[in-house]
Amino acid sequence: MKAVAVVPGKKELRLVDHPLPQISSEKQIKVKTLDVGICGTDREICTFVYGEPPSGDDHLVLGHESLGRIVEVGSGVTRFKVGDLVVPSVRRPCSAHDCKPCLNDKQDYCTNGQFTERGINQVHGFMTEYYVDDEKFFTYVPEELRDLAVMAEPLTIAEKGLSQVYAVQKRLPWACAEPGSPSGKGLRAVVLGAGPIGILGAMKCVVEGFDTYVYSRSKAPNHKAELVEQIGAKYYSKYDTTPQELAAEVGNIDLIYEAVGGSEFAFEVLQVLGTNGIFVFTGIPAPERRLEIDSDILMRRIVLENLAIVGTVNADRKAFEDAITDLAEFNKRWPDTIKKVITGRYDVSDHQELLVGKSKGIKNVISFS
Template sequence: MRAIGVRPEEKQVAIIDHDHPEITAPTQVKVQSLDVGICGTDREICTFVYGAPPEGADYLVLGHESLGKVVEVGTDVKELEVGDLVVPSVRRPCYEDTCRPCAIDRQDFCQTENFVERGIKRDHGYMTEFWVEYEKHLNLVPAELRDYAVLAEPLTIAEKAVDQVWQIQKRLPWQNEEPGKKPGEGLNAVVLGAGPIGILGAMKLVVEGFKTYVYTRSPAPNPKSEIVEAIGAEYISNTQVSTEELAKHIGSIDLVYEGLGVAKVSFDVLMHLGLNGIFCFTGIPAPGDKIDIPGNDLMRNVVLKNQIIIGTVNADKSAFQNAITDLGEFKQRWPDALDGIISGRHLPDNFEELLVGKPGGIKHVISFDN
């Protein structure tokens, strides 16, 4: 069976002859791959800076953004049936006695760092023709979202982030839910970056009611700016507008959703976070030179302005379910914009240009449904 993976010791990215999987437990489900999204994590694994094969294997099958179709179910599978569309989660528990998050299926908060991640760390991913997974790690997708559900996993980053934002901002006495009012109404959000994480995050924030601004590098017009403007957000280039000018233009910045992975820009914007504001980091910068930051000024702002800084990684089952629901909302509101995020669907044989080349665009997908 064909799979796309890496051989770390040989520094090789290749089509691999991978064993055809079979159900070995009653709650497992066998799935045929349809779409697998490619992201920066996949590309970084292909530079061999990280990524770990399963124990005893000399290769790692890539892919953690996946949509598939159920082709077989175990005898104790309760909710899924043959023909269903599913999106799998990525992280698996460490199963260590001392880790309470993993014991309650919140491995996105694993305390031991001994978790497993499919397609990333110690388990094969979904960039192959068929795969098997336990039912509890699968999320049912409505048939009408067939063309978009591969975006669910990157959207879970924003889903978890926004959920944490609302939990944390309950600290504000007046931040109470009002009937008929969206929670973000009257608040300003800045999204850093206009890749898939940033654009999907912007869509989520617009749905939540925020006045949303996307601050990124490339000047408009371009395909990303067209999507941002189509959803009712404002696109601003950091090559044309400084962070000082950005803050003056917006007024109070209540939330920053960072989806860029670039420390310099992120900390420059952090300097302009508003009173009672919250800054959410989601990006992971590549190793590189150190940067200078105004530590005293940042610390002063955090204290005197009642600010919160958080980081978030991975997601739980509720985030996947919310992502699937929100993709339905996005499709209803902005079908053309949602279409525009996926720059192309490609045959598996084109993996090299997508994983180690520079394909451009926003989100590229490898389709096994051919």
């Protein structure tokens, strides 16, 4: 079976002949890969800064953003049947007996860092023809989302991020929407960055009722800015608008959802977060930069204006289920726009260009079907 893999010992990225996986326990399902999304994490693994093969293997099969179809189920599987479309989650629990998150299927909050991640860390990924895993790591996908559900995994970042926002902002009961209204109604969200994480995050914010502004790098007009405007959000480039000008335009910024990756821009914009606001970091910068910031002023504001800052990583099954629900909503509201977030579908033979070539488009996908 063909698979796209890195061989860290040789600093190679190549197609490998990978053994066809077999069901080995009654709760497992076997999935035929349809689509695999490429993201910055895959490209970073191809620079060999991280990405660890399973013990005993010299290679790591890449791919953590997948959509597939079930071809076989174990005798104890209850949630799925052969023929179902599914998306798999990425992180697998650690084996510690005292890690409460992992013991409770919340390995996204693992306390000891000993978790593994498919396609990233010690477990092979999905950039291959078939894979097998326990049914609890999958989420059902309705047929109408066949062409979109490969974006479920990157959308889970916004799902988990927003659920943390609501958990924290329960402290402001007067700002919480009335029953029946979307949770962000009357509130303003600024999304930093217009890559896949930013655009999907902006779509989530719009659906949640926030007045949504996307603040990024490239000057408009450009493809990403067009998609942003099509969903009813407003696009601003940092080359045209300073954070202070943006804040003057927006009013009190209730939420900043960072999806840029670099700390400099994030900390610049953090300074204009509104009173009682919340800042969600999703980016994972390479640890290179040291910044000079007005730390006393920032600390005073955080304290005197009740600012909250949260990070969010990975996602649980609830976030995957919410992502599928929201992809269906995006498809209903903006059928042309959500399709255009996928800027290219490629054959597996194009993997070198996609993974180590010049970065292009928004979300690129390798199709195995």
